[in-house]
Structures are given as C-alpha cells and as structure tokens.
Amino acid sequence: MAMIEIDRLVFKYGDGSSLFNDFSLLIGKGEAWTIIGPSGCGKTTLLSLVAGMLRPERGTIRIGGEVITRARPRTGLVLQDHGLLPWATVRQNAELGLTIRKYYGPDGVHSPQDMEADPDRLNERVEYWLDWLGIGDLQDKFPAELSRGQRQRAAIARTLVLDPDLLLMDEPFSALDAPIREELQKVMNTFHAESGLTSITVTHDIEEAVVLGEKILVLGNGVNSLPVVIDNHLRGAIEKRNDPEFLLRCSELKMTIAAHTVALPPESN
Numbered sequence: 001m002a003m004i005e006i007d008r009l010v011f012k013y014g015d016g017s018s019l020f021n022d023f024s025l026l027i028g029k030g031e032a033w034t035i036i037g038p039s040g041c042g043k044t045t046l047l048s049l050v051a052g053m054l055r056p057e058r059g060t061i062r063i064g065g066e067v068i069t070r071a072r073p074r075t076g077l078v079l080q081d082h083g084l085l086p087w088a089t090v091r092q093n094a095e096l097g098l099t100i101r102k103y104y105g106p107d108g109v110h111s112p113q114d115m116e117a118d119p120d121r122l123n124e125r126v127e128y129w130l131d132w133l134g135i136g137d138l139q140d141k142f143p144a145e146l147s148r149g150q151r152q153r154a155a156i157a158r159t160l161v162l163d164p165d166l167l168l169m170d171e172p173f174s175a176l177d178a179p180i181r182e183e184l185q186k187v188m189n190t191f192h193a194e195s196g197l198t199s200i201t202v203t204h205d206i207e208e209a210v211v212l213g214e215k216i217l218v219l220g221n222g223v224n225s226l227p228v229v230i231d232n233h234l235r236g237a238i239e240k241r242n243d244p245e246f247l248l249r250c251s252e253l254k255m256t257i258a259a260h261t262v263a264l265p266p267e268s269n
C-alpha cells in the first residue's frame, strides 16, 4: 500500500521557474527513499511539500490516504542544523515535542489521537531513545557541550520520541565527518529495519544515497515531470562501499544525475 501518493504535483515559488509539473510518485509503506540531484533542483522543496510546510500550486499529496494541507503530527523531521534549543539540556530538548503535545492534547492536529498520556511511559520513551542513540549519559549536558555528531543524535532522539510513522530528513549528516556520518547511517538503517517506518532522506552525497535508499529519486534542475527512480538493493551495504558492485552503482547514479543536470548559463556581470 502506498504511504505517500503525489498526484500531478505542480509547484514553483512565486514567479520563479517551475520546479514540478504534473509530477506523480508513489512511496510504499515502510520504504526507505533517498532524493538526490544538483543544487537547486527542488529536493528540499519536495520534502517541505510532503511535510505540509508548503502547499502545491496544483495536484495533491496524500499521506495514509489523507490530503496534506498542513504539518502532520506523525511526520518526523530531522534537519541538518539540528534545531536544538541552546539553553535546554539534551533531555529537555528530547522532551520538547512531547511537552508541546501535552499542551495541545491528542487533538489529531498537533498530536496524534492515540497519543499516550501516561508521563512515566513518556519518560521511559525519552530514556529509551537517548540510550538507543548512545547519548543516555549526556542527557544533562547542553548542546554547546556536545560534538556535532552527538547533537545530531539528540535531534534524532527528539524526533523518534514522537513515534513518527514517516521520517523526513534533509541532509541530516552532511555537516559531519566521514566516520561519524557512517556511524549514523548505520544507526538509521538499523532503526529503519527494526521500526518499519517510511523514510525519505535528502542528500547531495552519492554514496549516502546508495547506503540509505532502497529507492533513489533523482531530480533534475529543469522542470521535474516524470520521476526518475532507481531500485537499489545495495542499501545498507556500508561495509561493501569499496566493492566493485557498490562503486558501479555510484558511478551509474552519478551519470544519471549528470543526464538530468542542465548547464546553467554563465553569470552575467
């Protein structure tokens, strides 16, 4: 069953050039997708449309059968710059979404109808995810006292605590050094396998697109109409990233991206 149905999407910013025209795509429940393409092709825009932060000019986006017209409580978002509150501890940051949900109650707009109300269970959930992400012993520290990788783990914990059924990540690991990025890629792949949630990760990194996406959507920097989707059985093959098969997939992907990249006219001075 499709989790996300994008149906004849049309979108551009103001009077800018068209980014999506008659663009349709189905994303299955439990699938892990990555989106890649040249700078400015609309990766973040597509993620924001799916997140309900932007509205299509025409066409519809449905999640779980419902047309998205606003942010949805079961959609979790992880961004590159963490968005942690600097004056709050790791634990307080991880609790933030739950605190906001308690304020609104299970109204189905700001929080899911089936939200747990038991504070002990909620505390347990925060502890669980902090431990699972390996930052349980850092919960009383402030973001400035953490490494970038630890901060990103805290941001991921904050999102997972909310029990999302759809996880959208925009270049979540691009500011991290290679070993830490690989570690978090492994963490996310394990999480995906265990949780069965649907995920979409925007990346500009070819290897990352292959490591994290069982389906890879390639966008072009012209108008996107027919989606270009690569089926990728090498997802999760982090240890095999130097194998010929993996390298071949990366070079194929590179060529596909190049084929959908329109050379921009030289800047006039």
Ligand SMILES: Nc1ncnc2c1ncn2[C@@H]1O[C@H](COP(=O)(O)OP(=O)(O)OP(=O)(O)O)[C@@H](O)[C@H]1O
Residues within 6 Å of the ligand: 013, 014, 016, 019, 037, 038, 039, 040, 041, 042, 043, 044, 045, 046, 204
């Ligand atoms: N709020 C906005 N108002 C007007 N134009 C915008 C806005 N946000 C993005 N754009 C333009 O829309 C296009 C797509 O932007 P988007 O951020 O989705 O691309 P991207 O593929 O994520 O790029 P990058 O890889 O550089 O992050 C770009 O040309 C960008 O300049």
